[in-house]
Amino acid sequence: MSRISNAARSMAKLDELARQDTWLNRIHPLSKLLVTLLYLILAVSWKPRQLTGILGMALYPFLLFEIGGLSFKGALYRLRIVLPVVCLVGILNPFFDREPVLTVFGVTLSGGVLTMLSLMVKGILTVLASYLLIATTPVESVCGALSMLHVPGILVTEFLLICRYVSVLLNEADRMTQAYALRAPGQKGIARIAWGSMIGQLLLRSMDRAGALYQSMCMRGFQGEKPCFSMKRLRASDLVYLVIWSVVLILLRVFPVLELVGRLFV
Amino acid sequence: MSHIHIDITDLSFSYEEGSRLLDGLTVSFHEHDAVGIIGANGAGKSTFLKLIVGLETAQAGSIRIEEIPVEKKTLPKIREKIGYVFQDSETQLFMTTVREDVAFAPRNYSLPEDEVARRVDRALDLVHITHLADKPVHKLSGGEKKLASIATILSMTPDILLMDEPSIALDPRNRKNLISILNEFDHLKLIASHDLDFIWDTCNRVVLMDQGKIVADGPAEEILRDEALLTAHGLELPLSLTRRV
Amino acid sequence: MHMADALIMPAAAGVMFAASGAAAAYSVYKVRQEHAPEKIPVMGVMGAFVFAAQMINFTIPGTGSSGHLCGGLLLSAVLGPYAGFLTMIGVLLVQCLFFADGGLLALGCNIWNMAFYGCFVGALLIWKGIMQNGASKKKITLASILGCVITLQMGAFSVCIETYLSGVSELPFGAFIGAMQPIHLAIGLVEGLITAAVLCFIYEVRPELLWGIGWGSMPQSRFSLGKTLGILAAAAAAVGGLLSLFASALPDGLEWAMERVAGTSELAASGSAYQAARSIQDTTAFLPDYALPGSESAAGTTVSGLVGALITAAVCIVIALAFHFFRNRKAGSGKQIAG
Numbered sequence: 001m002s003r004i005s006n007a008a009r010s011m012a013k014l015d016e017l018a019r020q021d022t023w024l025n026r027i028h029p030l031s032k033l034l035v036t037l038l039y040l041i042l043a044v045s046w047k048p049r050q051l052t053g054i055l056g057m058a059l060y061p062f063l064l065f066e067i068g069g070l071s072f073k074g075a076l077y078r079l080r081i082v083l084p085v086v087c088l089v090g091i092l093n094p095f096f097d098r099e100p101v102l103t104v105f106g107v108t109l110s111g112g113v114l115t116m117l118s119l120m121v122k123g124i125l126t127v128l129a130s131y132l133l134i135a136t137t138p139v140e141s142v143c144g145a146l147s148m149l150h151v152p153g154i155l156v157t158e159f160l161l162i163c164r165y166v167s168v169l170l171n172e173a174d175r176m177t178q179a180y181a182l183r184a185p186g187q188k189g190i191a192r193i194a195w196g197s198m199i200g201q202l203l204l205r206s207m208d209r210a211g212a213l214y215q216s217m218c219m220r221g222f223q224g225e226k227p228c229f230s231m232k233r234l235r236a237s238d239l240v241y242l243v244i245w246s247v248v249l250i251l252l253r254v255f256p257v258l259e260l261v262g263r264l265f266v
Numbered sequence: 267m268s269h270i271h272i273d274i275t276d277l278s279f280s281y282e283e284g285s286r287l288l289d290g291l292t293v294s295f296h297e298h299d300a301v302g303i304i305g306a307n308g309a310g311k312s313t314f315l316k317l318i319v320g321l322e323t324a325q326a327g328s329i330r331i332e333e334i335p336v337e338k339k340t341l342p343k344i345r346e347k348i349g350y351v352f353q354d355s356e357t358q359l360f361m362t363t364v365r366e367d368v369a370f371a372p373r374n375y376s377l378p379e380d381e382v383a384r385r386v387d388r389a390l391d392l393v394h395i396t397h398l399a400d401k402p403v404h405k406l407s408g409g410e411k412k413l414a415s416i417a418t419i420l421s422m423t424p425d426i427l428l429m430d431e432p433s434i435a436l437d438p439r440n441r442k443n444l445i446s447i448l449n450e451f452d453h454l455k456l457i458a459s460h461d462l463d464f465i466w467d468t469c470n471r472v473v474l475m476d477q478g479k480i481v482a483d484g485p486a487e488e489i490l491r492d493e494a495l496l497t498a499h500g501l502e503l504p505l506s507l508t509r510r511v
Numbered sequence: 512m513h514m515a516d517a518l519i520m521p522a523a524a525g526v527m528f529a530a531s532g533a534a535a536a537y538s539v540y541k542v543r544q545e546h547a548p549e550k551i552p553v554m555g556v557m558g559a560f561v562f563a564a565q566m567i568n569f570t571i572p573g574t575g576s577s578g579h580l581c582g583g584l585l586l587s588a589v590l591g592p593y594a595g596f597l598t599m600i601g602v603l604l605v606q607c608l609f610f611a612d613g614g615l616l617a618l619g620c621n622i623w624n625m626a627f628y629g630c631f632v633g634a635l636l637i638w639k640g641i642m643q644n645g646a647s648k649k650k651i652t653l654a655s656i657l658g659c660v661i662t663l664q665m666g667a668f669s670v671c672i673e674t675y676l677s678g679v680s681e682l683p684f685g686a687f688i689g690a691m692q693p694i695h696l697a698i699g700l701v702e703g704l705i706t707a708a709v710l711c712f713i714y715e716v717r718p719e720l721l722w723g724i725g726w727g728s729m730p731q732s733r734f735s736l737g738k739t740l741g742i743l744a745a746a747a748a749a750v751g752g753l754l755s756l757f758a759s760a761l762p763d764g765l766e767w768a769m770e771r772v773a774g775t776s777e778l779a780a781s782g783s784a785y786q787a788a789r790s791i792q793d794t795t796a797f798l799p800d801y802a803l804p805g806s807e808s809a810a811g812t813t814v815s816g817l818v819g820a821l822i823t824a825a826v827c828i829v830i831a832l833a834f835h836f837f838r839n840r841k842a843g844s845g846k847q848i849a850g
């Protein structure tokens with residue numbers, strides 16, 4: 001399967017997930033967005049050697065994946081982009097930082113190993129957390145939340161249109177590359193002679209499409225920046241979600257919860 | 267309510283000097299007209315429709331809609347009265363779900379949210395796609411997209427409906443569905459198409475255009491049966507009529 | 512070049528968000544000034560276009576590998592730097608949310624590293640500078656290659672700084688730079704060539720679409736080359752200064768915030784924010800990091816901590832299994848009733 005259709009498919013898959021009717025999907029997008037941001041800030045703020053603290057933060061994605069009935073498989077698939085980069089940055093840490101910090105069950109962990117592990121755990125947790133947001137929130141709800149945060153209408157409407165037309169243009173690009181490949185068998189990519197005209201044609205068609213789109217928007221009363229998607233009101237349950245998770249996450253960040261648990265046994 | 271009508275006098279339009287795309291059109295349309303604007307490719311049908319709603323500006327002549335002249339400052343008012351269904355549903359539907367898209371116009375006209383919801387439900391009901399309301403647009407079939415496009419226009423409760431090649435890329439069933447929906451809309455409608463069978467099924471009046479001029483204007487019964495006239499201007503008898511004859 | 516959330520600290524993320532936010536606010540202001548509502552759909556569709564174009568693979572002559580487009584300069588050459596910048600923000604947001612390509616928290620960094628340099632330096636400075644006295648295919652090629660190479664180098668350098676200041680890697684700064692810059696030189700060249708090919712094509716077919724072409728005869732715009740350079744330098748200095756201030760004084764901005772909320776330090780009144788931050792750091796440096804009294808290690812990871820993690824994980828898994836068991840039973844009984 002080509003890279004292009006693959007991208008279109010994974011986007012459609014996320015969209016489908018986000019439109020399911022589960023309790024997590026019904027939570028107000030603003031609550032989910034704020035909790036996600038808070039989580040990311042708190043998770044990332046652990047210092048490199050504080051592995052147990054970071055592990056404690058796993059509670060949030062783990063619980064919500066379970067309760068929300070999301071599969072880890074889809075989320076783990078997204079890690080293929082992030083993990084290699086993160087590993088590349090962290091892989092040399094054990095060589096540079098050899099100071100032994102801790103001996104667990106006879107194995108001595110050096111500072112470098114701890115920082116490398118914690119970097120990877122951070123990488124996984126942050127990706128899971130953003131996945132939780134987008135896999136339970138459709139695009140127009142994300143836009144609604146952004147509007148409520150006073151992101152300018154230009155940006156929000158533009159973001160919505162990008163999301164709407166990505167699939168259309170991906171299909172167009174896919175057809176073009178297929179048509180090219182059929183007439184240029186055995187080539188791996190697009191040869192240099194066709195670089196300009198290929199992308200250029202796609203660009204011109206996109207500009208024409210944008211022109212037609214503007215006409216169609218004008219015919220339905222478009223006047224520029226005004227947000228024109230539904231914005232739900234925050235209900236009490238949305239606030240409860242926001243408050244409870246904020247408290248839990250901050251507690252997880254402030255108290256070494258895992259260590260307290262461990263001390264009961266060690 | 268004022269009587270719905272469009273009066274066009276001596277309308278001329280060209281993209282560049284020298285080549286006239288539309289040349290001195292004079293015509294009127296009235297409340298219960300269902301007008302088929304027919305003509306071969308390049309006859310100027312789409313441009314004609316776009317001029318009526320001010321998406322293009324004419325070099326000469328005037329267009330009046332219910333006595334309001336079409337000019338820059340009256341456009342918002344005129345566009346509230348007229349619904350325009352574009353040929354390409356993909357550009358007509360720019361929101362992510364059908365419901366959001368149908369709600370776009372009423373929201374832009376600052377209606378309260380409950381009125382918006384009422385209008386959306388009614389528009390979806392009129393084209394029988396209530397079941398598609400929460401479906402993402404990119405998942406609709408070609409026929410569903412066309413019906414959804416019409417719903418996005420009906421939610422504005424327009425007095426006048428303009429459609430550009432509505433029957434393109436529809437399978438027989440969707441086509442039949444669309445015909446019956448159009449026949450239920452009893453306000454003034456203008457349908458530009460070279461699909462004469464479709465026009466035969468939906469229109470009671472036909473305007474035949476060729477090279478920017480109106481060459482015939484009359485009851486659909488007459489013009490669509492006039493084989494000599496149609497072939498002279500690059501068209502052919504509707505298939506359903508050839509079979510019957 | 513997309514940075515993941517794991518690679519940055521909140522302080523660095525915050526500074527970069529502020530910097531990118533300022534650039535975005537200014538761009539919104541400039542685009543609004545144009546009173547051109549038709550730009551919004553153009554930005555939306557062109558954003559989707561860049562996204563799709565990035566997916567197309569190009570054969571790089573002489574090598575077996577393939578390259579692809581990034582798009583900041585290309586977008587700006589068509590939409591102008593301000594609308595181009597706002598469009599790139601949308602593209603980066605889509606990449607981050609739907610493809611985990613770059614993190615949500617690192618979005619500020621990514622906007623800065625990729626969109627800001629590409630649109631502001633690439634288009635406002637290099638493209639506009641070269642096109643000032645009329646355009647030609649040669650000039651377009653030169654501007655594209657120069658623009659892409661320089662902005663990618665700047666972007667790569669920023670990635671190094673942001674990662675380094677966040678302190679997640681033990682890699683010496685020099686080694687990091689040594690790895691990043693040459694790779695991005697090659698990437699920049701390829702991107703420059705592709706951008707040049709596309710823009711030359713547009714120049715041939717529809718030159719009126721290109722931004723800043725044929726401005727030679729127009730009165731000098733308010734932005735002279737020198738002034739633009741000055742503004743950019745000031746912006747870079749401000750961001751760099753802020754970033755290093757936070758990095759040196761606040762390795763952990765959050766810690767600082769918590770101190771303030773908890774009110775455990777009386778430093779709020781002791782002068783400038785910098786001083787306050789500095790002394791908080793000095794104070795907290797002697798405190799064990801969230802360690803319990805009597806804990807074996809001040810480093811933040813302890814044996815009991817790891818044991819706790821194992822036990823908690825075990826408990827979670829048991830709970831999850833139970834959850835699944837009951838859910839399945841519930842679903843099963845539901846079916847029975849229905850049947």
